[in-house]
Amino acid sequence: MKRNTAAKVAVASAGAMLLAACGQGGPGADSGAISDDSIVLAVLNDQSGVYKDLSGPNSVKAVEMAIADFKEEHGDDAVTDNIEVVSADHQNEPDVANTKAQELYDRENADVILDVPTSSAALAVANQAKTKKKLFLNVGAATTELTGAQCNKYTFHWAYDTYMLANGTGTAVTEGGGKNWQIIYPDYAFGQDMEKSFTAAVEGAGGSVDGSIATPFPNDNFATFLTKAAAKDPDVIGTMQAGGDLINLVKQFNEGGYADRGISLAVGLMFITDIHSLGVEQFAGTQFTEAWYWNMDDEARAWADRFLEETGTRPSFAHAANYSAALQYLEAVQRAETDESDAVVEELEGLQAEDVFLRNGEVRAEDHRVIHDAYLAKVKSPDEVEEDWDYEEIVATIPAADAFRPVEESGCEM
Numbered sequence: 220m221k222r223n224t225a226a227k228v229a230v231a232s233a234g235a236m237l238l239a240a241c242g243q244g245g246p247g248a249d250s251g252a253i254s255d256d257s258i259v260l261a262v263l264n265d266q267s268g269v270y271k272d273l274s275g276p277n278s279v280k281a282v283e284m285a286i287a288d289f290k291e292e293h294g295d296d297a298v299t300d301n302i303e304v305v306s307a308d309h310q311n312e313p314d315v316a317n318t319k320a321q322e323l324y325d326r327e328n329a330d331v332i333l334d335v336p337t338s339s340a341a342l343a344v345a346n347q348a349k350t351k352k353k354l355f356l357n358v359g360a361a362t363t364e365l366t367g368a369q370c371n372k373y374t375f376h377w378a379y380d381t382y383m384l385a386n387g388t389g390t391a392v393t394e395g396g397g398k399n400w401q402i403i404y405p406d407y408a409f410g411q412d413m414e415k416s417f418t419a420a421v422e423g424a425g426g427s428v429d430g431s432i433a434t435p436f437p438n439d440n441f442a443t444f445l446t447k448a449a450a451k452d453p454d455v456i457g458t459m460q461a462g463g464d465l466i467n468l469v470k471q472f473n474e475g476g477y478a479d480r481g482i483s484l485a486v487g488l489m490f491i492t493d494i495h496s497l498g499v500e501q502f503a504g505t506q507f508t509e510a511w512y513w514n515m516d517d518e519a520r521a522w523a524d525r526f527l528e529e530t531g532t533r534p535s536f537a538h539a540a541n542y543s544a545a546l547q548y549l550e551a552v553q554r555a556e557t558d559e560s561d562a563v564v565e566e567l568e569g570l571q572a573e574d575v576f577l578r579n580g581e582v583r584a585e586d587h588r589v590i591h592d593a594y595l596a597k598v599k600s601p602d603e604v605e606e607d608w609d610y611e612e613i614v615a616t617i618p619a620a621d622a623f624r625p626v627e628e629s630g631c632e633m
Contacts, residue, residue: 252559307323313337388595396454462490592619594616
């Protein structure tokens with residue numbers, strides 16, 4: 220793992236000297252530097268609803284894998300042997316997420332909360348992190364508000380966001396000839412942010428968004444909304460749904476025969492679990508922006524093989540990103556020789572890191588956006604699939620520096 224800066228090496232060394240002066244040794248010693256003599260990582264997500272498969276209980280398993288790898292890497296030199304995972308279901312409700320976050324920080328003594336799909340829920344947790352001065356490493360939510368107007372010192376945005384998704388898919392589809400769009404989006408923070416980001420990307424590529432339709436969340440009937448969008452004769456209907464809602468919409472789009480009318484479907488956010496649930500033939504040829512793919516190279520596949528042994532399924536990018544966030548958090552604690560929040564934040568800010576998920580990864584100090592390479596992907600046709608879960612073709616790599624919103628545009632005041 221790479222050090223943030225030479226200055227931080229000096230800080231860590233000074234901390235070790237201070238512990239030694241107190242007769243307390245370094246990492247692994249009973250120094251009292253670890254609160255409650257343990258590190259507690261909490262996974263807060265949807266474990267029973269529309270986002271269960273794309274993250275859910277298997278993200279807990281991914282975090283457990285990170286802990287195992289951390290312990291194997293550091294052995295007796297690890298800052299502590301006492302590392303545990305707790306989890307809770309936020310049911311995709313911001314008020315539930317708010318309550319659960321308080322309980323995890325206060326009652327479960329969580330040092331960090333990870334994941335939290337559903338942007339409205341993540342914004343609630345970010346506020347709790349700020350209040351409690353405890354870390355929140357967001358993986359599952361996409362709103363750019365977490366690194367924008369609602370950024371804070373203790374929140375980091377790890378995997379993807381609406382700017383990244385729109386910058387890839389919206390631009391590529393428009394430049395490929397899909398000039399006139401209708402957008403269907405879920406009416407909560409994520410969908411509202413996606414609608415704005417995709418509109419900006421489409422217009423920036425020379426297209427136009429001639430209508431946007433808000434839908435309830437969650438929802439299982441999109442027929443009326445699709446009919447209304449198709450009545451405008453667009454080149455593209457852009458769907459901003461995810462998880463179970465996306466599966467329902469795509470199924471109804473295909474049943475409605477809209478592709479036969481020359482209307483293409485652009486998917487704002489897709490997980491490999493969505494393709495697996497509905498079938499590759501339902502998505503064949505669809506382009507979308509991917510944060511990570513289990514079979515994109517040997518390193519990713521090797522980790523995905525381990526994950527398959529543990530869970531019986533292939534990982535989504537959310538699973539890999541939760542592994543990455545947990546591992547980098549533990550490495551930051553190791554360097555800081557404490558789980559004290561401000562010290563860990565200092566270790567993470569400016570970090571340049573490579574792991575199974577992060578390629579050309581960097582934690583921007585200014586807004587806590589974690590940038591990394593992203594990918595333009597296409598769903599394979601059924602005859603191209605060579606094995607189970609072999610659903611995607613990586614069409615192009617979007618370099619980390621280009622994939623995410625420029626820091627000067629974030630509006631974050633840390």
